[in-house]
Amino acid sequence: MYSVKEIKKGLEEKKFSTVEIVKEYLEKIKKEDKKIKAFITLREDEAIKEAIEVDKKIASGQELRLLEGLPVGLKDNIATKGLKTTCSSKILEDFIPPYDASATIKVREKGGIVIGKLNMDEFAMGSSTENSAFFDTKNPWDLSRVPGGSSGGSAAAVSAGFAPITYGSDTGGSVRIPASFCGVVGLKPTYGLVSRYGLIALASSLDQIGPFGKSVEDCIYGLEGVQGFDKKDSTSKDVKLPDYFEEIKKGIKGLKVGVPEEFFGQGIDKEIKKKIEDNIKILEKLGAHIERFSLPITDTGLSAYYIISSAEASSNLGRYDGVRYGIRAEDYSSFEELIVKSRTEGFGEEVKRRIMLGTYALSSGYYDAYYKKAMIFRKKVEKLFDDAFDKYDVVVSPTLPILPFKLGEKINNPMEMYLSDTFTVNINLAGVPAISVPAGFSKEGLPIGMQFIGDKFSEDILFRFAYALEQELKLDLDPWKEGR
Amino acid sequence: MGAFETIIGLEIHVELGTKSKIFCGCSTEFGKKANENTCPVCIGLPGVMPVLNERVVDLAVKAGQVLNCKINKINKTDRKNYFYPDLPKAYQISQFDMPVCSDGYLELGEEFQGKKVGITRIHIEEDAGKLIHLEDEDVTLIDYNRAGVPLVEIVTEPDIRSAEEAHDFLKKLRNILVYSEISDCKMEEGSLRCDANISIRKVGSDVLNTKVEIKNMNSFKEVHKALLKEEKRQLELYRYGEEHKIVQETRRWDSGKGRTVTMRTKEDAHDYRYFPEPDLPPMILEEKYIDTIKETIPELPMEKKERFVKDYGLSQKDAEVIIDDKATANFFEKLVSKTKDPKESSNWVITEVLRSLKEYDEIPVSSQQLAELIKEIKSGSISRNAGKKVFDKMCDTDKMPVDLIDDLGLKQISSEDKLEEIVKEILDKNSEAVEDFKSGKGKAFGFLMGQTMKETKGKANPGVVKKILEEKLKKM
Numbered sequence: 014m015y016s017v018k019e020i021k022k023g024l025e026e027k028k029f030s031t032v033e034i035v036k037e038y039l040e041k042i043k044k045e046d047k048k049i050k051a052f053i054t055l056r057e058d059e060a061i062k063e064a065i066e067v068d069k070k071i072a073s074g075q076e077l078r079l080l081e082g083l084p085v086g087l088k089d090n091i092a093t094k095g096l097k098t099t100c101s102s103k104i105l106e107d108f109i110p111p112y113d114a115s116a117t118i119k120v121r122e123k124g125g126i127v128i129g130k131l132n133m134d135e136f137a138m139g140s141s142t143e144n145s146a147f148f149d150t151k152n153p154w155d156l157s158r159v160p161g162g163s164s165g166g167s168a169a170a171v172s173a174g175f176a177p178i179t180y181g182s183d184t185g186g187s188v189r190i191p192a193s194f195c196g197v198v199g200l201k202p203t204y205g206l207v208s209r210y211g212l213i214a215l216a217s218s219l220d221q222i223g224p225f226g227k228s229v230e231d232c233i234y235g236l237e238g239v240q241g242f243d244k245k246d247s248t249s250k251d252v253k254l255p256d257y258f259e260e261i262k263k264g265i266k267g268l269k270v271g272v273p274e275e276f277f278g279q280g281i282d283k284e285i286k287k288k289i290e291d292n293i294k295i296l297e298k299l300g301a302h303i304e305r306f307s308l309p310i311t312d313t314g315l316s317a318y319y320i321i322s323s324a325e326a327s328s329n330l331g332r333y334d335g336v337r338y339g340i341r342a343e344d345y346s347s348f349e350e351l352i353v354k355s356r357t358e359g360f361g362e363e364v365k366r367r368i369m370l371g372t373y374a375l376s377s378g379y380y381d382a383y384y385k386k387a388m389i390f391r392k393k394v395e396k397l398f399d400d401a402f403d404k405y406d407v408v409v410s411p412t413l414p415i416l417p418f419k420l421g422e423k424i425n426n427p428m429e430m431y432l433s434d435t436f437t438v439n440i441n442l443a444g445v446p447a448i449s450v451p452a453g454f455s456k457e458g459l460p461i462g463m464q465f466i467g468d469k470f471s472e473d474i475l476f477r478f479a480y481a482l483e484q485e486l487k488l489d490l491d492p493w494k495e496g497r
Numbered sequence: 498m499g500a501f502e503t504i505i506g507l508e509i510h511v512e513l514g515t516k517s518k519i520f521c522g523c524s525t526e527f528g529k530k531a532n533e534n535t536c537p538v539c540i541g542l543p544g545v546m547p548v549l550n551e552r553v554v555d556l557a558v559k560a561g562q563v564l565n566c567k568i569n570k571i572n573k574t575d576r577k578n579y580f581y582p583d584l585p586k587a588y589q590i591s592q593f594d595m596p597v598c599s600d601g602y603l604e605l606g607e608e609f610q611g612k613k614v615g616i617t618r619i620h621i622e623e624d625a626g627k628l629i630h631l632e633d634e635d636v637t638l639i640d641y642n643r644a645g646v647p648l649v650e651i652v653t654e655p656d657i658r659s660a661e662e663a664h665d666f667l668k669k670l671r672n673i674l675v676y677s678e679i680s681d682c683k684m685e686e687g688s689l690r691c692d693a694n695i696s697i698r699k700v701g702s703d704v705l706n707t708k709v710e711i712k713n714m715n716s717f718k719e720v721h722k723a724l725l726k727e728e729k730r731q732l733e734l735y736r737y738g739e740e741h742k743i744v745q746e747t748r749r750w751d752s753g754k755g756r757t758v759t760m761r762t763k764e765d766a767h768d769y770r771y772f773p774e775p776d777l778p779p780m781i782l783e784e785k786y787i788d789t790i791k792e793t794i795p796e797l798p799m800e801k802k803e804r805f806v807k808d809y810g811l812s813q814k815d816a817e818v819i820i821d822d823k824a825t826a827n828f829f830e831k832l833v834s835k836t837k838d839p840k841e842s843s844n845w846v847i848t849e850v851l852r853s854l855k856e857y858d859e860i861p862v863s864s865q866q867l868a869e870l871i872k873e874i875k876s877g878s879i880s881r882n883a884g885k886k887v888f889d890k891m892c893d894t895d896k897m898p899v900d901l902i903d904d905l906g907l908k909q910i911s912s913e914d915k916l917e918e919i920v921k922e923i924l925d926k927n928s929e930a931v932e933d934f935k936s937g938k939g940k941a942f943g944f945l946m947g948q949t950m951k952e953t954k955g956k957a958n959p960g961v962v963k964k965i966l967e968e969k970l971k972k973m
Contacts, residue, residue, distance in 0.1 A: 092544045105543065112537050114544060213544040218775035246546050247777050325775055328578050331587025332541045336639070348637075352580050375578070375770035384772060 014174035016227065017083060017234045024071060024082050031064040031082035035126060038084045042175045050150050051170040053089050054097050054130040063126045080238050081124030086179035088167045089130040090137055091222065092211035093117050100213050101145035102135045104339045104359030114211020115246065116180065116222050116239040123238050128176060131166030135361045136330065137182055137215040139163050140190050140433040143424045144363045152194060153492035154460055158417040161194030163187040168195040171225045172492055178235040179225045184215045185318050186437025188223035189449035193412035193462025196451045196490050198232040198479065199225045203469045204444035205250035208243030214329040216322035219441040227490055229480040233257045236472065252470050260473040261480040266300030271405035273308035276436055281414040288453045288461045289411045295485050308401060310394050310439050318438035319431060320374045320387035327371030333359060366427060391442045398443040402468035407478055410436050412449040412462035436464060446472050450479040451488050500700045501735060503728050505657035505693055507666065510648050511680045512624065512688035513556045519623045519647035520547030520590065527686050531640040539645035541585030546776050553647040554780065556679050557621045558790045560649050561598025563677045563797060564616050568787050572597045573779040578770045583626040585644055593771040596620035605665045607813065614666050615654030622648050655705060660724035667691060667717050672798045676823050684716055691720055697731050710747045711757055723750040727757050801826055809839035818847055825850065828860050835868035845871065849888050861892040870898040877958055883907040911958040913965065920965045923948050934970055
């Protein structure tokens with residue numbers, strides 16, 4: 014399909030109309046998504062109506078906005094006014110928000126056309142999208158494998174060419190993991206760069222909305238479409254936003270790269286390790302200074318992450334009680350029974366597991382041993398990253414220690430599933446940004462992702478590295494190609 | 498068996514007088530149609546986020562200042578988690594270990610020798626909605642208009658030693674909060690709610706025994722009654738060696754039956770699983786900001802009382818009565834500025850004005866009306882008793898006293914010539930009484946006075962009548 018720039022240029026030069034573009038993507042989805050199953054909801058009629066409006070603008074010679082006429086897909090935990098937003102949960106199966114998320118509003122204000130809502134792990138809990146209450150999404154590179162998660166639908170959609178830009182959310186790796194598995198670019202922005210208002214919360218202190226694109230440039234368009242201060246989110250930050258397109262021209266010469274030993278040690282797939290090491294050599298060739306160092310956070314970080322995120326989730330998910338919206342159990346004779354039955358019927362296994370874990374971690378008598386301890390470790394992670402960024406412009410690692418796995422392979426072993434997040438969760442604990450960029454393929458032809466981690470609000474530097482590597486590798490990222 | 502003393506601590510929830518809710522822009526107006534004052538934020542729809550209403554912090558800081566608290570420059574909000582249908586998010590945003598104010602006190606009145614009751618803390622939080630159980634249907638409805646209305650919870654030290662002290666504390670507290678425009682403190686609208694913790698111990702001991710929490714007291718009088726009743730219950734258990742029956746529990750005051758009943762015991766107590774609210778950053782209060790809030794504090798009841806004593810020469814007691822209600826105190830000041838007679842003004846306020854408040858929600862006469870009335874009385878145009886009749890009439894009309902005196906025909910007869918004639922007639926008619934007076938029966942004078950007043954239908958100026966009567970009797 015097309016890159017963002019190709020669409021923008023085509024529309025400006027009237028090579029094709031917006032309606033044609035939107036229809037082309039919708040047709041492709043209707044034809045191919047039977048295999049991938051990325052979309053939960055398609056927004057056909059409204060999308061075409063909006064495309065007609067854009068064409069009128071173009072005809073009258075009006076200036077086109079950043080995302081004007083671009084088909085955009087949203088993870089199904091980003092609220093869309095009048096359009097079902099399910100979080101891939103039975104409990105919100107028919108939930109139609111009476112409001113837009115701030116990110117949705119920004120995308121619309123910049124001219125983006127929402128074409129549909131994308132599958133995910135229920136309430137963004139998972140690393141494979143197999144926890145969706147509705148259906149599994151397949152990895153476009155190998156339909157027997159998972160696309161990663163929790164934003165599996167968003168990553169698979171971009172990979173399969175269903176939309177030039179999609180959005181996901183990343184609480185512990187949920188953008189970067191599927192980006193890596195599906196061979197696309199995915200960014201977890203600095204905590205506070207993108208408004209969380211209307212993003213249905215998993216863990217409020219960790220969640221960030223992030224863009225997917227087939228290229229670094231598309232990913233930049235994606236970020237520019239949603240970033241910036243929002244008074245409706247008190248944790249959003251009012252910072253000066255750089256011109257990323259200018260920044261990426263600068264290259265990476267003279268920049269310092271830290272390589273944390275712990276992210277290359279035990280448990281990492283050999284092919285992945287080799288690929289990332291090769292790419293580090295490319296960075297060196299491009300003029301970056303490489304230095305190995307120790308960042309001892311991976312094991313404890315994972316535990317701290319699961320305690321904090323589950324604790325917050327247990328509280329955030331309390332509102333699904335069957336009283337005001339969502340599914341309500343049929344037979345009940347008391348408030349308590351109404352709440353217990355509705356939640357028992359409405360939530361899936363993983364959600365229940367994390368609610369129990371989080372409730373336990375916060376309960377009196379265990380708070381100090383779990384939640385408090387995890388929060389102390391979180392401070393330490395922040396500090397260690399702070400120290401690292403005193404020395405380095407970026408820290409690099411594989412996005413995951415493993416290759417995309419088979420559907421059903423890990424779903425019955427939650428602990429093994431959690432281990433997929435080892436390299437991604439600490440970034441969220443520290444609130445720093447990280448990007449996953451396609452780093453190459455395994456012998457079997459499965460995508461491998463490389464993660465660049467930066468200091469707070471250093472997305473410009475992450476884009477510089479990602480772009481430099483992308484230009485050097487020139488990977489073919491079309492999973493539909495003959496013979497694949 | 499020695500003497501016992503009662504240990505009471507209060508927890509008071511006060512709705513702050515803001516126009517909009519604590520975390521969204523919805524109105525806080527009372528008495529609207531069910532669920533009219535709601536939005537996605539205050540009914541807890543998925544994905545929405547709270548934004549703290551800064552006015553709430555202003556008022557909470559002010560509350561801390563008028564209650565002599567330390568204002569904590571760094572404080573934060575926390576989530577208090579529990580399931581209940583009136584709590585939309587299944588957690589209440591409150592403050593746990595870092596409240597906005599702490600370590601203050603409030604002084605009780607003269608009868609308690611100005612005893613200081615410690616304020617442990619004041620924290621901000623959001624109110625919950627309201628459940629409506631239909632009487633004849635098996636249905637419960639929920640009105641979320643109140644969900645998200647800002648509250649402060651004021652917690653006292655266990656410094657209170659009697660139901661009377663508790664009652665006085667609440668009165669003083671309400672007064673201060675109303676004066677400083679923090680809350681309207683209307684218990685009947687739920688904008689002030691009070692729970693009490695009570696235990697007893699032997700005098701001289703400093704242990705705190707098992708306390709019982711009492712809820713559901715809907716007026717200051719009920720707080721007083723409930724505490725007396727619970728005190729009696731516990732005392733009785735101690736007296737007969739059954740104190741082990743006092744368990745840590747929450748008891749509900751049943752005002753109909755006039756007793757407290759068990760609501761829930763310690764075993765059913767919630768584990769609220771408090772943790773820091775991740776959707777709101779900690780609050781950092783600058784010194785300068787705290788000073789700005791301090792400047793908005795108006796004259797407080799105690800200061801006003803002292804000024805009334807000093808400037809107007811009122812007695813401590815009279816001043817305390819007048820300042821007890823802000824509107825009354827303001828009325829008094831306006832009245833004095835017109836009459837230039839503090840004594841007479843305070844007399845009218847303490848008697849007639851306060852009496853009128855038993856019947857009317859607010860003072861039913863204007864200070865202008867009352868000032869004119871006082872002028873008429875002082876000039877002798879009408880008698881004091883007639884003045885009271887005019888006052889009663891004024892409560893229902895805007896008419897000025899001059900007109901009402903005419904309407905009611907109350908004008909006083911002060912003309913000496915006219916009264917002399919009447920007195921002469923009375924003396925002629927009552928020669929027996931005159932004889933009695935001459936023979937030293939003082940009572941007869943009163944009788945003759947009375948007869949004169951009766952003859953004039955009470956309109957005669959009693960001072961003038963007295964003078965004429967004395968003169969005439971002397972001559973006889």
